[in-house]
Amino acid sequence: MSYVAPVEQIQFILNHVVPFPEVAASDRFAEATPETASAILTEAGKLAGNVLAPLNRSGDETPARLENGKVRSSPGFAQGFRAIAEGGWIGLSADPEHGGMGLPQALNMAVADMMSGACLSLQLNPLLTQGQIEALEHHASDEMKALYLPRLTSGEWSGTMNLTEPGAGSDVGALTTRAERNDDGSYAITGQKIYITWGDSDVTENVCHAVLARLPDGAKGTRGISLFLVPKFIPDGDGRPGVANSLKVVSLEEKMGIHGSPTCVMSYEGATGWLIGREHGGMAAMFTMMNCARLGVGMQGVGVAEAALQQAVAYAQERDQMGPIIRHPDVRRMLATARAEIFAARAIGLACAAAIDLERATGQAHHAARAAFLTPIAKAYGTDVGCRVADTGVQVHGGMGYVEETGAAQYLRDVRITPIYEGTNGIQAMDLVGRKLADGGEAAMRLLDEVLDDAKAAQADHPDLANEVWQAAETLREATQDLLERDLPQRFAGAVPYLMAFARVLGAHFHLRAAQKGGGSHLALARVFVGRVLPRYAADLAEARAGLDDLVAVSDDALFGRIGA
């Protein structure tokens, strides 16, 4: 069974469900005409289906490996990467001044969805390179931009994010990597970083590391951190890879999945780097890079879910156990729920991307607030759906799903990283109820007002669906008010279920819109979502409001199982 890129699904969402027409109507994105968008998606779909998807199994079976300190990529990955680079896909949303196409993030994220569905391990490389491009565009000096951006955009060079250290994961501020000022304006970077995705490879001629480190006069915690660009080979006067920098790959991690993506332990031993942004201002640059990557990771979840579900549906059509199992009510329940959740997660991700685009197009703060609010939801819900649907894929395959040869298990093993990296889903949820409600709930309420207004407007056409959505949104509004009155630890205890409830309501909202605009299959799927997925918001919100007290009442001993005989 081969992956078919969901071009039509994405086009429907862009045209009818999220404000992409508004994006395309703006001056900034005037080039994103319907024809261009359609051509872009069609071409990306072909690349994903024909070139990238065939690499997915080989990446799993023949992992990237370390040979004499150099990473050897999985078979075919170099060619796959070149196809991505030569198609211009890395720079799809990058600044035209430095070789990018300047097209909307909504299109870029749609492409990320398709490419990660085809081959997650490989797609990670352009995704992280794009994150670095964003960081440089926003924070680097003109000279750095001129030197690095064209090469990153063209895919001659690739980019990485070096945040994590053994003692500094979710707590970035605990990092110990040091930066010292050199006389020539560059810096010497020393320290160890872990979990560096595509930290080295043979698919590009240079690898540019964006490394968080602390200057001698940097404050403790996150406020004393700076971001540096540390290339594997220092560019010479012509901007070509020159002498090797003082850095190396110590080892590769053996992981549950994404075997085709080399996950490196990196050692910097006085490596030469250049400041991105200002000294001690590394967190701002890091967030630029991470926000892009967070939404991208949400789309990875959606993409893998799509691929896993397609395979499960094809298997369920073929597999005959007293008739094709796709006719068995429970199998159909699993597949239909999965399809409805994929639609919801995809729409949330593309709505987030469209908000980013509208902010860029209009400069209006409320679009920025919308994008910021939707990012953790898109990341956490997209990746949860990725895991859930890949799990469904295994289950639908029965014993065949547990055997590696079908590939169903690979989707589950691969996608399982997505709720962890770029900030665990727990961190996303804390970001949502903490930082993203710090505006007093303005962004949340503005979004819920839209959901409520839409539901009212839909009452004439689909009273049953509209009423459910309205009621859920209203309950969510009350729960949001309630949360706003609580202190952070109490909010944090309910953060994940709150995020889940928000995702259900948004998912139902977008389904309702699709049902109104598309009818037919869209209406049928909306009924499944509103009937089976949405109603779980009530228990989510009850849990979100339950607070911390019952959790603290369970002792550490009891958690371990020492609960008395």
Place this chain on the structure above:
Amino acid sequence: MSYVAPVEQIQFILNHVVPFPEVAASDRFAEATPETASAILTEAGKLAGNVLAPLNRSGDETPARLENGKVRSSPGFAQGFRAIAEGGWIGLSADPEHGGMGLPQALNMAVADMMSGACLSLQLNPLLTQGQIEALEHHASDEMKALYLPRLTSGEWSGTMNLTEPGAGSDVGALTTRAERNDDGSYAITGQKIYITWGDSDVTENVCHAVLARLPDGAKGTRGISLFLVPKFIPDGDGRPGVANSLKVVSLEEKMGIHGSPTCVMSYEGATGWLIGREHGGMAAMFTMMNCARLGVGMQGVGVAEAALQQAVAYAQERDQMGPIIRHPDVRRMLATARAEIFAARAIGLACAAAIDLERATGQAHHAARAAFLTPIAKAYGTDVGCRVADTGVQVHGGMGYVEETGAAQYLRDVRITPIYEGTNGIQAMDLVGRKLADGGEAAMRLLDEVLDDAKAAQADHPDLANEVWQAAETLREATQDLLERDLPQRFAGAVPYLMAFARVLGAHFHLRAAQKGGGSHLALARVFVGRVLPRYAADLAEARAGLDDLVAVSDDALFGRIGA
């Protein structure tokens, strides 16, 4: 972090939550005194923690392999198996007439919980051997019993179940393996079987295959199937392994997990077998074997969940990110919910085992009905909890959870088979709403009456918890009535959420009992379960009652993603 067998938790449940005291008070199980039970559990706990748990990683890292047609087990597995056998653990509940100890299944399942938590791959061997012992005890001739039972019970020989074929998984009746009558009363078996767990090994001197096959005059479907015992080596006159039978291991499956458990493709080429039970009566014997194994698989889920949670708690105590992460509200929420679910799943499994014991002790049909009703719930909920908690374990570890060296990922990969084998969880749920409600709901209602009565009795002590449990049980009763009025396809569409709701209500019921009997930590855990896990019954039951119509309205094309642009 090393696994500590949950001896005290199990003792508490046996003494205070499930009717084990009633079992121990019966004549049949008079030997199961509190002292004996305690000694048994303590010894099994030592074996699990000290001997089996240290094998778990090596089984993953050095999978069983096929060499010249023979299976070579993972390092240390042979010694581990011998320790299980020599401790008498295989025959714990087997008939004393043939070397068993005749102790209750409640103790046997508690031991299965601990041993599978320690090393799932290895524990599968005794679990399946026990299933074969049960089948022989109930259905075999006296001569077969005398020949095979002592050797299986002692662990000199091991037993397998050969049900599945490439075209016959959930639809057992589709099998094509043939049996022909030989002149001497034996049978010649020809066909291929797949997914045969421990289909060969070097840990026992003989492997006895229980093989489903069809005689020439066997009807189509399940009614024409017979069960045969087909030993790897045909016993000679002294009952020692003699000439090799005409069977072979064709290959081993490469699986997502349980690498230490060899999963064989078996070929029978006119192999000599002996009938278990009567001709064409194979399904009855198979169900004896499977029911035992189903409950055992439920306990596997519980056991792996226990091990995964212990490791996650230990990690969360050590891992410092702005304080130990076990103090972070969201991490604590994950851990406390997991602990509460493990308690619930363990209590449901042991309640099922106690019902089996009471049926054997008293011969009363209502105990048999209780056991039959609880089996699919114990299997499906136990294994779902296994997957959920192992997943939580990975998430709590963050990036470390995705890296294989911590072992957190192994728990998830290993336990993922449990919702599939011995009948997928979907099949369990269909069994529950189909066969197990075929008594007009009598067993279900009898169980719910107990839950309701208990909740009423607990109202004085814990009104908040008792009211929640009572309300949930009452809603479940209504939903059960509703389901009884529907045809099977409609029931099947709601089978899984119905089973989940039933598990939540039973879990809350047992938690309430524990809170009343134990107070302290038990009360704290009960609050977590009743506050966070139970409330999801409402959405489950809404889905259970939603029926099939909305699912059928989604076309196959729409499931695949062709939903129109």
